[in-house]
Amino acid sequence: MKHKVVQKVENLGQLTVQYLERLGFAMRLFWDSFYWLIVGRKYKQRVRFAQIVKHIKMDGVDALPIVLALALVVGMMLAIQLIYALQAFGAQSQVLLAIAKSVTREFSPLITGIIVAGRSGAAIAARIGSQVVSQEIDALKVMGVVPVRYLVLPPLLALMISMPMLIIGADIVAIFGGALFSVGKLDMSITAYMVESFNVLVVGDIIQGLIKSVVFGVIIVLVGATTGFYVTGGAEGVGRATTTAVVVSISFIVLADMIASYFLTQ
Amino acid sequence: MDNELIQFEKDDKHCVLFVQGDVDLSNSSQLRKTILSALKTSPEVAVHLSQVSYIDSSGIAALVEGLQYANSHDKRFYLKNLSPHVQSIIELARLDQVFTIET
Amino acid sequence: MNAKQQTQAVIEVNNLETYYGQRKILDGMDFQVDQGEIRVIMGGSGSGKSTLLWYILGLYKPDGGTIKVLGQDINQISFNDHLKLKQNIGVAFQSGALFSSMSVGDNVAFPLREFTDLDENTIRIITRMKLEVVNLGGFHKLMPSQLSGGMIKRAALARAIVMDPRLLIFDEPSAGLDPVVASEIDDLILSLRDTTGVSVVVVTHELDSAFKIADRITVLDQGKNLLTASVEEVKQSKNKRIMDLLQRRSRHDKLDPEDYLRRLTQENYTLS
Numbered sequence: 001m002k003h004k005v006v007q008k009v010e011n012l013g014q015l016t017v018q019y020l021e022r023l024g025f026a027m028r029l030f031w032d033s034f035y036w037l038i039v040g041r042k043y044k045q046r047v048r049f050a051q052i053v054k055h056i057k058m059d060g061v062d063a064l065p066i067v068l069a070l071a072l073v074v075g076m077m078l079a080i081q082l083i084y085a086l087q088a089f090g091a092q093s094q095v096l097l098a099i100a101k102s103v104t105r106e107f108s109p110l111i112t113g114i115i116v117a118g119r120s121g122a123a124i125a126a127r128i129g130s131q132v133v134s135q136e137i138d139a140l141k142v143m144g145v146v147p148v149r150y151l152v153l154p155p156l157l158a159l160m161i162s163m164p165m166l167i168i169g170a171d172i173v174a175i176f177g178g179a180l181f182s183v184g185k186l187d188m189s190i191t192a193y194m195v196e197s198f199n200v201l202v203v204g205d206i207i208q209g210l211i212k213s214v215v216f217g218v219i220i221v222l223v224g225a226t227t228g229f230y231v232t233g234g235a236e237g238v239g240r241a242t243t244t245a246v247v248v249s250i251s252f253i254v255l256a257d258m259i260a261s262y263f264l265t266q
Numbered sequence: 267m268d269n270e271l272i273q274f275e276k277d278d279k280h281c282v283l284f285v286q287g288d289v290d291l292s293n294s295s296q297l298r299k300t301i302l303s304a305l306k307t308s309p310e311v312a313v314h315l316s317q318v319s320y321i322d323s324s325g326i327a328a329l330v331e332g333l334q335y336a337n338s339h340d341k342r343f344y345l346k347n348l349s350p351h352v353q354s355i356i357e358l359a360r361l362d363q364v365f366t367i368e369t
Numbered sequence: 370m371n372a373k374q375q376t377q378a379v380i381e382v383n384n385l386e387t388y389y390g391q392r393k394i395l396d397g398m399d400f401q402v403d404q405g406e407i408r409v410i411m412g413g414s415g416s417g418k419s420t421l422l423w424y425i426l427g428l429y430k431p432d433g434g435t436i437k438v439l440g441q442d443i444n445q446i447s448f449n450d451h452l453k454l455k456q457n458i459g460v461a462f463q464s465g466a467l468f469s470s471m472s473v474g475d476n477v478a479f480p481l482r483e484f485t486d487l488d489e490n491t492i493r494i495i496t497r498m499k500l501e502v503v504n505l506g507g508f509h510k511l512m513p514s515q516l517s518g519g520m521i522k523r524a525a526l527a528r529a530i531v532m533d534p535r536l537l538i539f540d541e542p543s544a545g546l547d548p549v550v551a552s553e554i555d556d557l558i559l560s561l562r563d564t565t566g567v568s569v570v571v572v573t574h575e576l577d578s579a580f581k582i583a584d585r586i587t588v589l590d591q592g593k594n595l596l597t598a599s600v601e602e603v604k605q606s607k608n609k610r611i612m613d614l615l616q617r618r619s620r621h622d623k624l625d626p627e628d629y630l631r632r633l634t635q636e637n638y639t640l641s
Contacts, residue, residue: 043449044484135466142426143480144455290533291485298491322533324487327494354564359498 022230026222029148033156036149045146051154052161059120059155060162064169066119067112071170074107075099075177083185092185099178100197104205105265108170110257112163113216117249121224124155125245128228129238137229152225159217167213171206208264215260216253223249272300280310280342286317289325298328301343302335309341312368316347321355333365344368379404379439379536379568380425386433387424387592394420396592398434407562407569409579412589413614418572421589422540425570426460427451439535456484459529459567463541465521467513467528473500474509477528484532499527503557519550526554530561537561539571543578551575555582576615580604588614 040046078099086092128151131137140147179193186193227245231237271293275282281304289297304311313329315321329345336343344366348356356362382400386393395417402408412418424431427443436443441454467476478496481487487495500506503523508516516524522542529537539558543551555578562569573579579586580600587597590610596603603611632638 043452045452130469134469135462135464136468138428139460139462139466139468141428142455142458142460143483144452145483146452291487294491295487323495323498323531324485324491326498327487327491330494330498331490358560358564359501361498 022226025229026226029152029222029225030156030218032146032148033153036146037153037157040149045149047149047153047157052157055155055158056162058123059116059158060165063112063116063119063162063166067115067166067170068173070111070115071103071108071174072177074111075103075174075179076181078102078107078174079178079181083182095178095182096186096193096197097200099182100175100201101205103174103178104171104201104209106209106257106261108167108174109209109212109216110253112166112170112213113220113253113257114250116159116163116166116217117220117223117253118246120155120159121220121245121249122242124221124224125228125231125241126238127151128225129231129241130235132229132231133234133238152221155225156218156221159221160214163213163217164210167209171209208260211264212257212260215256219252219256220249223252271296274304276304276308279308280312281308282312282314282346284314284317288320289318289328290320290322291324294322294324294328297325298331301328301332305332305335305339305341305343311336311341311343312346313344314346315352316349318349318352321352326355326359326361329365330361342366377404377440378402378437380570381437382421382425382434383436384434385421385424385431385436387420387429388432389420394592395424395431398589398592399594400587400597402568402570404568405562405566406584407558407571407582409583409586410570410572410589411574411579411586411614412595416589417592418589419540420592422538422570422572426458426538427455456480456532457535459532459534459537461522461525461529461537461539461542463544465513465525467516467521467524469513471513472509473505473511473513473516473524476513476524477509477531479528480532495531499531500524502530502561503527504553519546519554522546522554523557526557530565530567533565534567537567537569539569541573542571543573543575548577551578552581558582 036045037047079095082095082098083092086095086098128137131151137147137151140150175194175197176190179190179197182188183190183193188196224245227241227248231241233240271285271287271289273284273286275284283300283304285297301311301313311332313332333343335341345356346368348367353362356365356367378401380400380402382398385395385398385400387395398417398421400421410418410421423429425436425438425443427436427438430444439454439457441450443451443454446454467473468479471479474493474496477499478492481492481495485492497506497509500509503526505520505523505527508520508524513521513524526539526542529539537558542554542558546554558569558571559582561567569582571579571582583600585597585599586603588595588603588611595610596606596608598606604615606612
């Protein structure tokens with residue numbers, strides 16, 4: 001009996017240590033990435049511009065259609081719910097303000113973060129994981145190429161650049177989606193609705209979304225890369241890592257979103 | 267310091283380059299430039315390699331580029347007096363069947 | 370750069386100790402390879418031969434002892450000096466470890482693109498030349514997934530020698546290959562050494578291949594250097610372990626019946 005309890009506690013302890021170790025590993029990846037970004041040229045560990053551009057296309061531009069499509073739907077959905085709720089107070093004219101603020105501060109970063117986690121986070125975990133399995137990472141190391149510089153830094157920079165771009169697009173389209181549904185009730189033209197929306201927004205609203213998106217981008221790459229580097233057990237392990245990467249990065253995104261909202265909305 | 271690696275002998279019909287010492291990543295681009303500019307001014311270029319104690323792949327690549335340029339511009343490019351080391355490196359890549367080699 | 374260090378040892382491993390978890394893998398390993406020699410490392414599975422390679426390549430930090438490669442103690446020099454040192458070492462992995470997202474040509478060109486300032490035209494010539502050397506001329510556009518086992522090994526060898534390394538390390542060059550292809554690779558290793566003077570360390574369990582290419586053979590057993598000697602001496606060794614290894618006799622020496630039973634039955638049995 002006693003043995004089983006001890007065993008359970010021991011397992012829990014080991015698990016905690018493992019997760020802390022991975023957290024440390026992820027932090028280290030972040031630090032190393034910027035270290036090599038700065039000193040890379042000096043030690044012939046250059047970061048290739050073309051590689052970053054390739055990742056911006058893959059992780060940013062290629063995600064644009066799906067991000068915009070979902071942003072449109074979310075905008076419409078918000079309009080439906082908010083008009084219904086605000087009607088009770090006879091305040092449906094406030095729907096414009098509510099949509100504009102909630103979209104820029106909350107919904108477009110969150111939606112974009114989740115989509116990009118599903119696309120790029122999974123892809124990064126799968127790519128690095130399969131390279132671990134096939135010894136490609138070892139091959140890089142013995143050649144004298146720093147894996148972080150070659151495999152983590154390019155997608156990291158690419159997402160830090162392309163996430164804010166995606167957010168701007170998502171903001172505009174989501175507000176447009178809200179407009180499509182609201183203009184009838186508000187008796188406004190779509191153009192007037194859009195102009196008015198951008199008038200009620202302050203710089204802080206936009207900035208809050210952009211800051212969040214950069215944080216989400218960093219989370220997606222670090223979680224994807226960390227799970228990738230920790231892959232064991234062949235092709236099956238790669239599959240597991242891909243799922244883990246998506247679930248963990250979405251969880252961290254939601255958590256970070258809450259924390260960021262708290263501190264940025266004072 | 268340039269003439270330590272390569273020395274010239276030139277008349278109006280041909281140009282002879284004497285290469286000596288080690289040819290590696292640090293100076294193979296110099297060999298390449300010298301060969302290509304010699305080929306631009308002379309119809310016939312010979313490269314003497316008897317004094318070469320070491321040549322790496324980038325050095326051999328410079329010779330290949332010389333041959334490529336010569337063939338496409340109707341000029342003559344050949345190697346002379348290969349040192350044993352150069353000989354064996356050239357044979358390893360079977361380039362002895364590609365270059366004109368005179369002794 | 371080349372001629373001056375003729376007599377120096379390219380690898381000096383002294384009293385190397387390593388653990389995998391609680392298990393001791395290398396136990397006071399001594400190992401030395403001279404400039405220009407072809408050394409074959411042999412040993413049964415679990416003897417530590419791959420482990421020794423990983424530590425020489427600096428993939429892990431040892432728990433004790435020193436490792437010098439090309440005259441430098443790899444655990445003393447700075448990280449960046451170690452990166453530079455690695456550019457003088459070519460490694461061909463057992464699985465090839467070619468980058469699956471790149472063509473064969475890009476794989477071979479990779480170190481040149483990363484570490485040199487050569488222009489693309491020169492890089493192309495060097496890359497194709499190396500592919501010619503390993504008999505893969507014209508195959509530069511293929512992807513690794515389109516290659517046969519023997520072609521993968523040869524492409525990996527081409528990538529390993531593209532920087533004209535001073536030390537070439539080859540893990541199981543002939544594993545999984547038919548004898549004809551395997552002996553082609555052996556010939557390639559020999560002619561590379563004879564022309565470029567590169568020092569070569571090969572881990573293999575193929576006896577024919579080992580006897581053909583080795584200047585000296587090192588036999589590992591239980592994490593120790595059991596014997597380092599010429600091919601003839603190894604063949605004539607009276608050491609039982611070595612005779613077993615050479616004759617591929619399975620161990621029909623006396624076993625400990627109690628321990629054997631434990632191995633078969635005990636739920637939490639671990640190797641001690």
